[in-house]
Each structure stands twice: as structure tokens, then as C-alpha cells.
Amino acid sequence: MRRLALSTRLALLFAGCTAVVSLLAGVLFDRASEGHFVELDQQLMESRLAVITSTLHGTRTLEAFTQRLPMLLQDLSHQPDLAVRVRGPDGHLWYDSSTRLPPQLPQLPGLATLQINGTDYRVLNSKPKTADAPQLTLLLDITHHQHFLQRMQHLIWMTMGLSTLATAVLGAWAARSGLRPLRRMSAVASSVSADSLNARLPQAQMPPELAELAAAFNAMLERLDDSFQRLSAFSADIAHELRTPLSNVLTHTQVTLTRPRGIEDYKEALHSNLEELQWMAQLVNDMLYLAKADHGLLTPRREALQLDNEVSSLLEFYALLAEDTQIQLSCEGSARIAGDRSMLRRALSNLLDNALRYTPAGGTIKVVISEASTKVGISIENTGTGIAADVLPRLFDRFYRADPARSEGNSEQAGLGLAITHSIIRAHGGQIRCESQEGSTRFKIDLPREVNGAKHA
Numbered sequence: 001m002r003r004l005a006l007s008t009r010l011a012l013l014f015a016g017c018t019a020v021v022s023l024l025a026g027v028l029f030d031r032a033s034e035g036h037f038v039e040l041d042q043q044l045m046e047s048r049l050a051v052i053t054s055t056l057h058g059t060r061t062l063e064a065f066t067q068r069l070p071m072l073l074q075d076l077s078h079q080p081d082l083a084v085r086v087r088g089p090d091g092h093l094w095y096d097s098s099t100r101l102p103p104q105l106p107q108l109p110g111l112a113t114l115q116i117n118g119t120d121y122r123v124l125n126s127k128p129k130t131a132d133a134p135q136l137t138l139l140l141d142i143t144h145h146q147h148f149l150q151r152m153q154h155l156i157w158m159t160m161g162l163s164t165l166a167t168a169v170l171g172a173w174a175a176r177s178g179l180r181p182l183r184r185m186s187a188v189a190s191s192v193s194a195d196s197l198n199a200r201l202p203q204a205q206m207p208p209e210l211a212e213l214a215a216a217f218n219a220m221l222e223r224l225d226d227s228f229q230r231l232s233a234f235s236a237d238i239a240h241e242l243r244t245p246l247s248n249v250l251t252h253t254q255v256t257l258t259r260p261r262g263i264e265d266y267k268e269a270l271h272s273n274l275e276e277l278q279w280m281a282q283l284v285n286d287m288l289y290l291a292k293a294d295h296g297l298l299t300p301r302r303e304a305l306q307l308d309n310e311v312s313s314l315l316e317f318y319a320l321l322a323e324d325t326q327i328q329l330s331c332e333g334s335a336r337i338a339g340d341r342s343m344l345r346r347a348l349s350n351l352l353d354n355a356l357r358y359t360p361a362g363g364t365i366k367v368v369i370s371e372a373s374t375k376v377g378i379s380i381e382n383t384g385t386g387i388a389a390d391v392l393p394r395l396f397d398r399f400y401r402a403d404p405a406r407s408e409g410n411s412e413q414a415g416l417g418l419a420i421t422h423s424i425i426r427a428h429g430g431q432i433r434c435e436s437q438e439g440s441t442r443f444k445i446d447l448p449r450e451v452n453g454a455k456h457a
Helices: 006-055 062-076 143-178 180-191 208-256 263-294 307-317 319-324 341-358 417-427
Strands: 082-087 093-096 110-116 119-125 135-141 303-306 328-332 336-339 364-371 375-384 431-437 439-448
Touching (some): 006 082, 006 110, 006 119, 006 135, 062 093, 208 263, 307 364, 307 375, 319 328, 336 341, 341 439, 417 431
Parallel strands (some): 328 364
Antiparallel strands (some): 082 093, 110 119, 303 336, 364 375, 431 439
């Protein structure tokens, strides 16, 4: 069964609400009109009853009533739709102004409504003040009242039907007009493709109820556009990084095979190709590592680590390289943390290697470890030329280098070292950022403080 459109549902809902409201209003009006007529009839009949009672006051016998009958007829002439029945104290009928009425009528005092031969009447019985006073029964023909109420009911039903139909039509138009922003969103969404990710919804023109949805939709398109641009640049970077070593291996192999050579020449060619292949294998491994990080597949082991000991061992490893360029290495502070030793050593090693390559001869590299109640901070600062402010936001992008000139070497020099470091720190639930000014550059890491795998509050 086909589902109804949202505009159709709203139109039917409007029509149903209008029908219910119109019906309730009609019923209330009908009851109020009927009650109003009953009240008017009661006032009229009580006033006429008071006049007739005054006319027949003191009448206790049929002879006395006969003498006052002309006065009674005079009173009745002012109300042609009013009939009166007079009974003596003994219950015998003295007078009946209408021959169409049945002999027996309700005798209870007060106002009553009954139908006789298709005609509606109001009946009012008097309550004699004395036992010898005549009993009066007044009957008022209310046919015109009933006709009015019937016409009113027909008008109510007709009004309800027309208002329901009009509300359905107007509701469909209003719903279609109100849902125009949704159709616009649908049109923008259907036009989105890999070649047109720059489409955006006019958020300022959206109603308040859809402005937040439009903002979220635009933010999603912005993220998709950014991710697609990064993916395109990433693919181009991979092709660029692999093209050169593959070309070197292919060219070197072709040259080696152009003529017969000695064993040493073949060994030298194979060693050269092996270096290129090892570099490419490391590049591929690093890319797989980053792919795992993107999909949340990096799960660090939680083991107790003394950060100052880990940093000291890394500084000892780089000590000889630092001595060659007369760079001073130092470490301050201490802290314990639960983390993956191999992953954190790789991240810190990437940062130290990066600092050594960009620190001029005679400079310094200082590692500062700080400990707070909820986190552990690691700062790696080196002297040298600062990094431009427009470069800092892209520093952790894959294959990005502040120096546009491409260089060959290991995978860190391919522009993946900082990206891997960022993924490792993020896998540990931490953050890394870079601050740079003229003369110094500082990488700051914030890691959640954990003991036995549990975070401190």
C-alpha cells in the first residue's frame, strides 16, 4: 500500500480537525438554541398562566367559570398558538380550547415537551393554591421553533462539510508551500555528486524549524567536500611518491639487462632495487597503519610506562646524531601513564627525528614532561626557523611538507611521520598541536592520565 505524502497527511489532518471543531461548535450551538427556546417558551407560558389564573381567581363552580369564559377567550385571543384546558376541582373537564388534543395529558406540574399527531407542544400544568381551585393546562405549539432548529442543523452540517472541504484544499496548499524548503533540500541532495560537492542550502532563507537541519546538512556537505578533496590529494600524493621509486627500479633493471654483466654488477643492482623496494614497502605499511587509525582499528595496549625513562632512551638513541651537529638534547620532568610502549615510542621518535632535521647546528632540543590531576603533558621544543602560521593547520596532513620540494628517503620524509604521530596520540585519547614562532617550534601533547587502565576523575 502506497504511503501518503506528507502534504496530503497534513491536509487530511487539517480537514479532520476542522470537521471535529465544526461538529462540536454545531452541537453546542444547537443545544444552546434549544435551551434558549425552552427558556423563552417557559417565560411566555408562565406569564400567560399568571394572567389566566388572575382571570379565573375565585372560580369554584362550572357556573362561575361560564360567567368568566368570555374574559378567558379575550385573554387567549392575544396568543393564537396557545391552547388551554380547564378542569374543575373534581377533575371534570370544564373547557378545552383545542379539539385536536387527546383527552389525557401529562398531569405533573412544570414544563414538559410532547408530540401529538406530528406536532410538537410545550405543556405547562398549574399547581392550584387551594383544593377548590380549577386545574389549568397550557399547551404551546412550537412547530416553528422545531423548524428553525431543523434548518439550523442542516446549516451546521452543510457548513461543516464546506469548511472541511475548504480546509482540506487550503491545508494542502499551505502544507505544500510550507514544505517547499524540504523540497529544496531534496533537490540539493539529489544534485550532490563527486563533481558538485560545493552546493549549499540557503540557511538564511530557511524557517527556524529547518535552519538547524540546513546547518547540519551544509556541515555534512562541507565535511564530504573536504574529505573528497583530501582523498583526491591523497591519491595524487601516493601516485607521486610511488612513481619515482618504481621508475628508478624499472630503469635500473632495464639498464642492467641491456647487456651481460658480472656477478658484482648484478648484486649491486639488486641491492639498489632492494633499497627502493624496502622504502616502498615501508610507505605501504605506513599507509595501512593510517587506514587502520581512520577506521578506529588502532587499539593501544595499556601498560604502565614511566615517560621520562622512555624519553631518555630515545634521546640516547639520537645522541650520536645530535653530537655530529652539536645539538644539545635535554629532558625535564617525569610522569607515569598507561599506554602502548611501541606506539608512543614511535610517535615521540617521529617528533624527535623531525626536530633534529630542522634544528640548526649548535641548537637545542628540550623535552618537558608535566603532570596534572587529569592529564599528562609532553612538550618537544627545538630552536630554529619558525613555521608559517598558514602551514600549521595542515602540518599533520598526510604527505604534506612545509617545503614544497619533494625529497626521497624513508616514509617519514614522505610526509607521513606527523600524520602517524597524530593518529597514535588520538588512539590514546589525547591531543597534539604545534606552536611556532620565530626562533623556536614546540609540539605539545596532552594525554589522559591513567593508572591501571582507569582514567582519573
